[in-house]
Amino acid sequence: MVAESEPNTGVLMFLPYRALENRVFAALAEAGFDDFTPAQARVMQRIGPDGTRLTELAEQAQITKQTAGFLVDQLEKAGYVTRVPDPSDRRARLVRGAAKAWAAKEVADAVVAQVEREWEEHLGRRRMRQLREALTLLREITDPWA
Amino acid sequence: MVAESEPNTGVLMFLPYRALENRVFAALAEAGFDDFTPAQARVMQRIGPDGTRLTELAEQAQITKQTAGFLVDQLEKAGYVTRVPDPSDRRARLVRGAAKAWAAKEVADAVVAQVEREWEEHLGRRRMRQLREALTLLREITDPWA
DNA sequence: TGACATTGGTCAGATTCCCTGACTACTTTG
């Protein structure tokens, strides 16, 4: 567990990911969306257009459902999400994004697009396409929810 | 901040990264290295062959030096690292990996190599090479310590 | 149909991680 001269492929992926996340968070904070935390955002990201169950959010974020519940409570208090009954299962409720969440998403999406343009500029169009192609393929064997 | 059908490049990078990290942790735990946490591991990863200062570890892990100090305390208690005076600066101490850390690193490296082989098998040699090439280039504009 | 297992979610309590602010000791710089 000591730094090596040639980082493994995993580390090489983590670096740009973290850089992007940092940029998105900075932009959100600057736009006034400073009342949620990274952990809350990671849950919010996974809410589907029609709402998503707590258990599913927990699985995808790789946290316990208790933790997910705790984070959703806070998001609800801050006005980013609402909880509605799941019509198909009386035990369950769906976590839905509220207007405030869509507004934040717009800001986030714009930053992501900007950063991806910067990356493409640095790599060239061809390499950027190859990168996305390889990553998309890799998803098949690394994303349990692909 | 809601899930989209076409994940952005950052998310596409995070997925394999997390899959790899999970595999490494599982293997370490199975090999008996279950007495450290992910946060401690992220600090330990950044220790150089000749030792590294606390402040430098903190910067690279993007945590405060107080937090880094806390994590190094625990690693020291668990026998993974030692602290020795820095000969070039009497204020500073170098955090050094102990034998136990090298042993864990061997296990981790083996798993990383195995997972990379699986990735290469899935992508084909050419695409794997393109992937690493693009990621290495991207590091230039996303890694402050490149 | 009725017992049993499964699934969605909550409550309670503890631990870990990480931060800000304030401080000491040493080093660098003008």
Added chain:
DNA sequence: CAAAGTAGTCAGGGAATCTGACCAATGTCA
């Protein structure tokens, strides 16, 4: 040498996360 900067610690607190126990609704199958 005085001032400013750097390495690290101490104190206190908040956020994220876990385990274990539990309840209610659903699914399964003899």
